[in-house]
Amino acid sequence: MMLPGRPRPRVGRSGGTGVSRVTTADVARESGVSRTTVSYVLNDTAGAAISAATRQRVRAAAERLGYVPSAAARALRRGRSDLVLCALPDWPVGPVIDSLLDHLTGELATRGLSVLVHHRREQRPLSDLWRAVTPRAVVGFTAFSAEDERAMQRAGIQAIGTVLDDDPRHPGAFAVSQTEVGRMQVRHLAAAGHRSLGYAQTTDPRVVDFAVPRLAGVREECRRLGLPAPRVRAVEVSVESGAAAAPAWRASPHPVTAVAAYNDEVALAVLAGLRALRLRVPQDVAVIGVDDVPAARLSAPALTTVSQSVHLQARYLCDAVVAALDGGSEPARPADVLRLVVRESA
Amino acid sequence: MMLPGRPRPRVGRSGGTGVSRVTTADVARESGVSRTTVSYVLNDTAGAAISAATRQRVRAAAERLGYVPSAAARALRRGRSDLVLCALPDWPVGPVIDSLLDHLTGELATRGLSVLVHHRREQRPLSDLWRAVTPRAVVGFTAFSAEDERAMQRAGIQAIGTVLDDDPRHPGAFAVSQTEVGRMQVRHLAAAGHRSLGYAQTTDPRVVDFAVPRLAGVREECRRLGLPAPRVRAVEVSVESGAAAAPAWRASPHPVTAVAAYNDEVALAVLAGLRALRLRVPQDVAVIGVDDVPAARLSAPALTTVSQSVHLQARYLCDAVVAALDGGSEPARPADVLRLVVRESA
DNA sequence: CTGAAAGCGCTTACAG
DNA sequence: CTGAAAGCGCTTACAG
Numbered sequence: 001m002m003l004p005g006r007p008r009p010r011v012g013r014s015g016g017t018g019v020s021r022v023t024t025a026d027v028a029r030e031s032g033v034s035r036t037t038v039s040y041v042l043n044d045t046a047g048a049a050i051s052a053a054t055r056q057r058v059r060a061a062a063e064r065l066g067y068v069p070s071a072a073a074r075a076l077r078r079g080r081s082d083l084v085l086c087a088l089p090d091w092p093v094g095p096v097i098d099s100l101l102d103h104l105t106g107e108l109a110t111r112g113l114s115v116l117v118h119h120r121r122e123q124r125p126l127s128d129l130w131r132a133v134t135p136r137a138v139v140g141f142t143a144f145s146a147e148d149e150r151a152m153q154r155a156g157i158q159a160i161g162t163v164l165d166d167d168p169r170h171p172g173a174f175a176v177s178q179t180e181v182g183r184m185q186v187r188h189l190a191a192a193g194h195r196s197l198g199y200a201q202t203t204d205p206r207v208v209d210f211a212v213p214r215l216a217g218v219r220e221e222c223r224r225l226g227l228p229a230p231r232v233r234a235v236e237v238s239v240e241s242g243a244a245a246a247p248a249w250r251a252s253p254h255p256v257t258a259v260a261a262y263n264d265e266v267a268l269a270v271l272a273g274l275r276a277l278r279l280r281v282p283q284d285v286a287v288i289g290v291d292d293v294p295a296a297r298l299s300a301p302a303l304t305t306v307s308q309s310v311h312l313q314a315r316y317l318c319d320a321v322v323a324a325l326d327g328g329s330e331p332a333r334p335a336d337v338l339r340l341v342v343r344e345s346a
Numbered sequence: 347m348m349l350p351g352r353p354r355p356r357v358g359r360s361g362g363t364g365v366s367r368v369t370t371a372d373v374a375r376e377s378g379v380s381r382t383t384v385s386y387v388l389n390d391t392a393g394a395a396i397s398a399a400t401r402q403r404v405r406a407a408a409e410r411l412g413y414v415p416s417a418a419a420r421a422l423r424r425g426r427s428d429l430v431l432c433a434l435p436d437w438p439v440g441p442v443i444d445s446l447l448d449h450l451t452g453e454l455a456t457r458g459l460s461v462l463v464h465h466r467r468e469q470r471p472l473s474d475l476w477r478a479v480t481p482r483a484v485v486g487f488t489a490f491s492a493e494d495e496r497a498m499q500r501a502g503i504q505a506i507g508t509v510l511d512d513d514p515r516h517p518g519a520f521a522v523s524q525t526e527v528g529r530m531q532v533r534h535l536a537a538a539g540h541r542s543l544g545y546a547q548t549t550d551p552r553v554v555d556f557a558v559p560r561l562a563g564v565r566e567e568c569r570r571l572g573l574p575a576p577r578v579r580a581v582e583v584s585v586e587s588g589a590a591a592a593p594a595w596r597a598s599p600h601p602v603t604a605v606a607a608y609n610d611e612v613a614l615a616v617l618a619g620l621r622a623l624r625l626r627v628p629q630d631v632a633v634i635g636v637d638d639v640p641a642a643r644l645s646a647p648a649l650t651t652v653s654q655s656v657h658l659q660a661r662y663l664c665d666a667v668v669a670a671l672d673g674g675s676e677p678a679r680p681a682d683v684l685r686l687v688v689r690e691s692a
Numbered sequence: 693c694t695g696a697a698a699g700c701g702c703t704t705a706c707a708g
Numbered sequence: 709c710t711g712a713a714a715g716c717g718c719t720t721a722c723a724g
Contacts, residue, residue, distance in 0.1 A: 021425075021501065023701055034711045039703055049709060068473070068501060071480045072427065073701035075418035076716045079367075082478055085462075093444040098465075102436070105465045114478045116431075116462040119444075119451045127414070132428055132460045134417045154412060155367070237640045239648070265640050272644040294583045294611050295641040298618040302585070369717055380695045385719055395693060419717035422700045695724085700717105708711085 022067045031061035085135035087121040103314035158324040182217025185260040185288050194258035198249040200235040200270050202262040242273020264289035264296045286346035301344035309337045368413045377407035431481035433467040449660035504670040528563025531606040531634050540604035544595040546581040546616050548608040588619020610635035610642045632692035647690035655683045
């Protein structure tokens, strides 16, 4: 017994639910060694030569007592935790983001890091969040403010900012260019001979960071190809809204013969609206979406769309986080992330 | 100066990136008071009567120095953190789970708690995860093992287990009954006069916890109503797979006149398959889904489906977590969570 | 009104 | 091969 009568905390803890943590001291007492030895054994500390018998005893005691190391104490001592925080903007999480997070979680787990995702990043100051978590790194998906970036650096936290969208303030950062998404839609429609284009914009305010550059890309490519500016209509995800947009598109002069949509959901609404109006796709109006959601291949007609390779993006994100943590150099940027999926609608 | 020459840590920290944390000691030195006073001021500790002038000085110093409290130290001292951990099973995250998490995050933020989501719960032992985070509570979405539950209790962590699905081992726990989902599908089809039913099962192994009880509900209700057992076919999310299932359903004797699908995505595949075969919906075969995804209202014909009120579920989950944390009693279970959405397909 | 001191549970340089 | 001791940064009962 090397710690006899060590006083129990005087300070009342939370509940008084009878919760008393098993600590290294308990394991040490139980196995008749010092806390030092317990730590060495349980952490497999290199260079600590502990006899097999002692190791055995310590492990058994830890097991028997149900010892669980305190993450807080360890983080305090080491000066860092084993957590990676993903601060997710208030985006609707679909299959794309979901698999990105799944992939990242799996990959970093092999390096002993736990990925934690916080939704609705903009709800509170970002600093409140990482203060409460003290992660090794913060993945932001969009750019951090200069102030946030400074604060994280001061706290020794790696900040991985822009990853998913274009950001003019960070021209160097990797991003799946949303502008290019819009350009690709137009190039495909123009190649099929369409000259007068409509655009079906989303009404979801949460995705404005994607919506703005996609439309910009559409406008830009129209200009570059000498086409008239696209006729933009906001379309909700309903048959009625899709149908309501059609008259404006079909109006003279130069009725629209093809519509690019913000994404597949909006494109499906356009499809449904045109169907309700007995317009044929693609003969009367061609339609192209973005994302290649599962439903895209099931519509009538099947939806032509631009897909963003989740797989490549996920790998890049992982590599970027790992590089930041290891102090390595930025990973190679993936090429050919965007792919045109031609089906029947355009 | 009350802490002159306090030795800087001897132990080399991680990077040597020149990161040195600003602590209460620094703020105390800067403002010429003790760390006690700093803590009192910065935490607005009740019962601590500090002069306005001192408060002012301390706050200014903290601001100037960019002081950020150490979450690890605070957690160690207080014995608990301000984190709530959601251990998400390896489900495909769609709008339903997404809004559940958004809602929970927003609600608990008003109580000073940060919600952290970990994907792919089954990838590693759950205990590894909460050990690394030391949250106040863990939300599991499915049941915890008895061992996990014991361990969390020992560590003073609230465990909120079954929430989203049926679990026969926890008959008391709230759940949106997936069995009832299947029963509702059959009741609607039977009420429309259908007697011979098909079932389009998912092929996604990740959702087996939902798939099994839904089909069980379908079987059960068929039995109860004296209908023949449903003809079950696995259907992938593709036109081909939907079409491939049809011959078996249409075979004599008693060709199927209605198909219940695992969810809307599978139902859309069935719809597309039937369309490819020139079968009319609902005249030749009626189809009903589950979820009411956005695309459900856009298909041709529009999809009849069973929706699970996300709003009510989210509120219940919040209340359950809050009750667990405050030691309050279990919240009232929401009624009428399931709703039939009748459109054209059945 | 304010400060010195203890202690949360851990890891590790140092001394045997 | 093993242990005593220091210290991570914080909060708070206690003593002025």
